[in-house]
Amino acid sequence: MAATEDGPMAGADLPSLEDMQHWTGVLGRAQQMMLEYATRQMQRAAEVDPKTLSETAMPSADQLPAMFAGLSSMTLNPERLIQAQSDFWEDSVKLWTRFLNPGDGEQEGEEAPKPKDRRFVAPQWQSNPVFDMIRQSYLMIADHMLRSVDTIDGVDPKQKEQARFATQQFVDAMSPSNFALTNPQVLEKAIETKGESFLNGLEHMLADLDKGQLTHTDSSAFALGENIATTPGKVIKETPLYQLIQYEPTTKKVCETPLVIFPPWINRFYILDLNEKKSFIRWAVAQGITVFVVSWKSADSSMADVVQDDYVVRGQVDAIDTVRKLLDVPSVNTIGYCVAGTTLAMTLAYLAAKGEADKVESATFFTAQVDFTEAGDLQLFIDETQAKLIEQLGEGEGYLDGRYMAATFNLLRGRDLIWNYVVSNYLLGEDYPAFDLLHWNGDTTNLPAKWHRNYLNDFYRDNKLATPGGLSVDDVPIDLTSVETSAYVQAGREDHIAPPESVWKITEHFKGPLRFVLAGSGHIAGVVNPPDAKKYQYWTNKKGADSLAGFIAGAKETPGSWWPDWLDWLEGHAGKKVDAKGPRKPGKGKLKALEDAPGSYVKTR
Structure with a gap:
């Protein structure tokens, strides 16, 4: 039946009875979903003590940054x-x-330029x-x-x-792309699917509200030890702070000097072991290196008093000594990623002050900062108001919910990591992709509240590590200029978390031989870039430079991964080849296997 020619719907067909029934059903299902969500929230509120509820409420306006x-x-x-x-x-x-x-003003037949904005x-x-x-x-x-x-x-x-x-x-x-009525794709999808995209998006949004975190990927597609973090190994030590994983050798001979990797404790360690093709750990093992990785414990109430000293002495130094004694070697090679690289620099200075610098043969730094004068947008979050908010968030149990840090890092790239997914997940109702990197990004880790507060204040706000004696570890003054350990420093050209200008500053403090490499891409893809992928590039400069700008001006660009460059450098610190037997195999030495890799700490939520 057609509308009258002069009516408000002239030229359009009235919806059929079947269409009206369908859309009535869509609205009814939407109402049911929202009602069920509201019921769950009321039930939870009834189970929570009012005092606890008030303590965990969202910050008021006067608490905003x-x-x-x-x-x-x-x-x-x-x-x-x-x-x-x-x-x-x-x-x-x-x-x-x-x-x-x-x-x-346009020439006939001339096409308008295509917009560069992906939205x-x-x-x-x-x-x-x-x-x-x-x-x-x-x-x-x-x-x-x-x-x-x-x-x-x-x-x-x-x-x-x-x-x-x-x-x-x-x-x-x-942005108009973030709203249903001003996004033509959203409107077309809703009509095309007869409202199913709207219901799928609503389901996604309510589920995220339930868990208090934006979902980026299909978490059910990944299982630790099955299709991520699959490199064979054993947990050979467990402390209240970390588990130590030793990986199974795949070559008959291995380098005498082992490698101990310290991943950041604000994330799960398996960023370096995502899958067989992307895994830095698996690749390093295949190069004939005896690899150990520290898997940090996600903070709980037992870690309320954990501070930076614990991560240096009872974390990194303890792991270094454990590996040295297990393999009966004088020293180890080390890697520190992000904040664990900051702590590794402190560890090197601590050992130097105690006359034990020779315990570490070399140190590699992945996107790590020691001088925070040019630390990027994260500095914008550091002020007294924010410090008080973090203190309130950590009150009671003594740890900071990892979702807070995840939201902060997402905000640094809000267009890509927040609004892009609001459109695809909620407005378009698209199914979540099975993407291992995004799965890892959402696998949050809790942080000791006291340590996190001090870290932001001492490093980002006050930049104490850059001043000799500005910080102490177990009453030992830390002076980065005392570090003479050979170092390999990698920075990401597009890193928004640890900007290359900030990473470069490590070269201004260390006194030992140092190789600086600038890698293409950012904080994650710039590091996790296996050679077989043939992606990105890296820059080196044999002549040396006094600044990052000077380094870039005289740098040589090499296509592909920087991993082989690192391996060439590491060979000068790896020692002779030895048989991959006895304690070189997990659980066959003085430390027996406690469980299979990736261990239980990485699975703790």
Whole structure:
């Protein structure tokens, strides 16, 4: 049955009875899902003690980071503000002129340039005049909002960067691609699937609200020890802080000097053992290296008093001594990734101060920082207000829920790690991909609250490690300039967590021989880049340099993975070849096997 020609639906067919029944059913199922979710929340609230509930509530407005709270004290530069307003008016007129006169000024047959912004690459954003106008208006306003930060006066550089970061988060959140009614793909998908995409997205969103964390991937697709973290090995030691894993040799001969890897304790160690093709651990074993990995314990109430000293002495030094005694070798080679690299630098200085530097033959640093003067956007989160919030979050049990750190790191790349998945998971209702790296990214680790608070204050806020004697470990002053251990320092060119400018600064403190390598990509892909993948590139500079800019200016680019370069360097510190037998096999020495790798600590939630 057709609508009347002059009615509001002229030219359109009225929905059939079957269609109306279907959409009524869709709305009914949506209401049922939301009702069930609300019921679960009320049941949980009834089971929680009111005092505990108030302690774990979301922070109030006065507890928000200074990047938001401090904006009210900023003043605007009148001249730049007038110019900004003039520019905005001029661009607005141009935009409306293009909208009212489409194609004006373009050559016949000339195609409009395709947008570079991935949020708007779908052809609907350009082919439909209304959505094209929405897109262009948003981009223009977003650009002017970000440029308006330059009109702010009377603040220090950090406050200005906080304002810029806060503005960027706001404009990313307000993108029309993030809302169903202003995203043509979402509307088309809902109609095409007769509302099923809407129901799938709602189910995803309610599930994430239940667990308090944004889901990036299908977690059911991965199982530790089955299709991730599968390199054969045994747990040979367990302490209240870590498990020590020794991996099974795959070559008849191995290097005399073993390798001890310290992954960051803010993440699970298996980032270095994702699968057979990506695993750095499996690859290193295949090169004839006896590999040990520390698997840190996810913090619980028993770790309320754990501090940095514990990770240095009762963590890294203890693991180094354990491996030395097990294999009866004078020294070990080491790797420290991210924050564990920061601690490894402290370990080297601690051993040097005690006259025991020869326990470590060499140290490799993956995207690690020791001087935090150029530590990137994470510095914007460090202020007194944020410190108080972290203290409140860690009260009671003595540890910080890993979901807090995950949200912080996601916020650093909000467009890619938050809003991209809001669109795909919630608005489009797409199925989660089976992606091991994203699975690892969401596998959060709890942190000792006292240690985490001190770490942010001592390193990011006060930069004490960069000052000789600024920090002490078990009453031993730490001086990085006393470190003469051979070092291999890797940085990621696009790293947003440990910027290469910040990683470079390690070269300004250590006094021993050092090789600096700049790898393509970022904090994870720049490290986990196996040679067979033939991806990215890396840069080296034999002449040396006084700055990162100088290093890059005279650097040689090599296609592919930097792992072989590291292996060539490590061979100079690996010693002679010995038979892979006795204590070189997990559980065959003085330390017996406790369980199969990857162990139980990595599975603790």
